[in-house]
Amino acid sequence: MSLAVLKTRSLNGMEAPAVTVEVHLANGLPAFTIVGLPETEVKEARDRVRAAIQNARFEFPARRITVNLAPADLPKESGRFDLPIALGILAASGQIPAGDLSGYEFAGELSLSGELRPVRGALAMTYAISRQPSDHLPAFILPAASAPEAALVRDAVILPAASLLDVCAHLAATQPEHKLTPYRAEPTAAVALYPDFRDVKGQSSVKRALEIAAAGNHSVLMSGPPGTGKSMLAARFPGILPDMTDQEALEAASVHSLTGGFHAGLWRQRPYRSPHHTSSAVALVGGGSTPRPGEISLAHQGVLFLDELPEFDRKVLEVLREPLESGRIHISRAARQAEFPARFxxxxxxxxxxxxxxGHPSIVCRCTPDQIHRYQDKISGPLLDRIDLQITVPALSHEDLLKQADGEYSADIRQRVQRAAERQLQRQGKPNQLLSSQELDTHCQPEPAAMKLLQQAMQQFQWSARSCHRVLKLARTIADLADQEQISSRHLAEAIQYRRVLKQNT
Structure with missing residues (x-):
């Protein structure tokens, strides 16, 4: 047989479209051609595959070899195509049986010795295989180092292999004991060693605001003098977030899999990303000739901490507006388009x-009112409108600084947050921050007195419809923390005080 057909996967954003690897051997002068829009890494597979086949003690056929990666209009990148190309050459030349190839999908980068190296996006590829409308899903043969990541998709059959020889032995074996063993390890969540809120002295009002934010998935802006604990509080915030659902954990892991930065020990841990204020817009949202996820996507289902917010370039900050609303980012380049999740x-x-x-109680500010306005104006009104809680972190007195920390443990705060989050999932199936305008009418109807208070606040502060909706969602979260079905005036009043406009503080 001079033709072999195998299945593998490419990567296109978060998607892993199927790729058919066709290998044909023909008479003529020896040649090795790869077609199907391969990028440089795929073209270099010719040398890796030739050396791997020869070092595995197989014969590299001295014939005209043509490898077609279909569909032809889908760009192919990375070394994941090495293994299916090598197997296709061996099957087309009759050195391994070709009859059972249709029951598998393959991915793996080959070393010159024939060993298999891990590949990016193993989780995304496995997830795509599991979603196929088929009663008999193909088994996925991939490098052993990528198996723990791929096994997070429970419905998939993962066959880890250490080398090209292992895969060939599996395909040629007639006895079960000679075949590859499916990877059965169940993913376990490692203990997250987040810093504890008890270490932060004072700042009870700020801790309360962060508890509300964690319970309802709300965004927060903390404003305060240097050394008041803003970075400390942000670093401890992931420790009070509610448990991730299976779907949330899988989505977060899939994004990190695309960059090769995921390992099984991170399973079910909320991502925490803290890019420097010199980061570019591409670093934040993602991009490149082959689009890769940026910081906002790597923070998907977790926390994106932006310290020294006004020091970021204003154009960089403006790119946050769309994902804060939609939870997704669409990247368009001349030849490639990709969409990544960004629900952070x-x-x-x-x-x-x-x-x-x-505003410091003991240190005199040297800035003029005009300087303060220009500094705070670096954060645009539309972006500020999308931040649910805008709070002041006050400077502590010398007496408070010298006291022993005596606040609540993160575990105690997290228990309240978890109960409020479960209440939201039972009622509406999502956190309060994700409620649509139609769902607000169903789940966020305040009492008559509270409604009157909201109307007064809207008139006084000239709020937009978005601001009004975010205050209602915030009040709904405060009521959930208090185990109350109805939004009362007390809940709404607390929500209103968190909608501070920076210019009014000057």
């Missing part, structure tokens, strides 16, 4: 003025 919780921190000490 934004925790931002800033100083109130250029010198940092505006």
């Amino acid at each position: 919780q934004l925790i931002a921190a800033m100083n109130p003025c250029p010198c940092g000490y505006h």
Whole structure:
């Protein structure tokens, strides 16, 4: 047989479209051609595959070899095609049986010795295989180092292999004991060693605001002088977030799998990303000639902490507006388009003025009112409108700083957050922050007195419809933390105080 057909996967954003690897051997002068829009890494497979086949003690056929990666209009990148190409050459030349190839999908990068190296996106490829409308899903043969990641998809059959020889032995074996053993390890969540909220002295009002944010998936902006604990509080925030659902954990792991930065020990842990304020817009949202996820997608189902918010370039900050609303980011390049999830919780921190000490009880601010306005104007009104809680982190007195920390443990706060989150899932199947405008009418109807208070606040502060909706969602979360079905005036009043406009603080 001079033709062999195998199945593998490519990567296109979060998708893993199927790719058919066709290998044909023909008479003529020896040649090795790969067609089907291969990028440089795929073209280099010719040398890796030739050396791997020869070092595995197989014969590399001295014939005209043509490898077609279909569909032809889908760009192919990375070394994951090495294994199916090598197997296709061996099957087409009759060195391994070709009859059972249709029951498998293959991916793996080959070393020159024939060993298999891990590949990016193993989880995304496995997830795509599991979603196929088929009664008999193909088994996925891939490098052993990628198996723990791929096994997070429970319905998939994962066959890990250490080398090209192992795969060939499996395909040629007639006895079960000679075949590859399916990877059965169940994923276990490692203990997350987040810093504890008890370490933060004072700041009870800020801790309360962060508890509300964690319970309802709300975004937060903390403003305060240097050294008041803004970064400490943000670093401890992931420790009070509710448990991830299976779907959330799988989505977060899939994004990190695309960059090769995921391992099984991170399973069910909320991502925490803290990019520097010199980061570009591409670093934040993703991009490149082959689109890769940026920081906002790597923070999917977790926390994105932006310290020194006004120091970011304004154009960089403006790219946050769309994903804060939609939870997705669409990247378009001349030849490639990709969409990545970006459902993150934004925790931002800033100083109130250029010198940092505006409003400090003991240090005099040297900034003029015009300087303060220009500094705070770096954060646009539309972006500020999308941040649910805007709070002040006050400077502590010397007496408070010298006291022993005596606040609540993160575990105690997390128990309340977990109960409130479960209440939301039972009622509406999602966190309060994700409620649509139609769902607000069903789940966020305040009492008559509270409705009157909301109307007064809207008139006084000239709120937009978005601001009004976010206050209602915030009040709904406060009521959930209090185990109350109805939104009362007390809940709404607390929500209103968190909608502070920075310019009014000057």
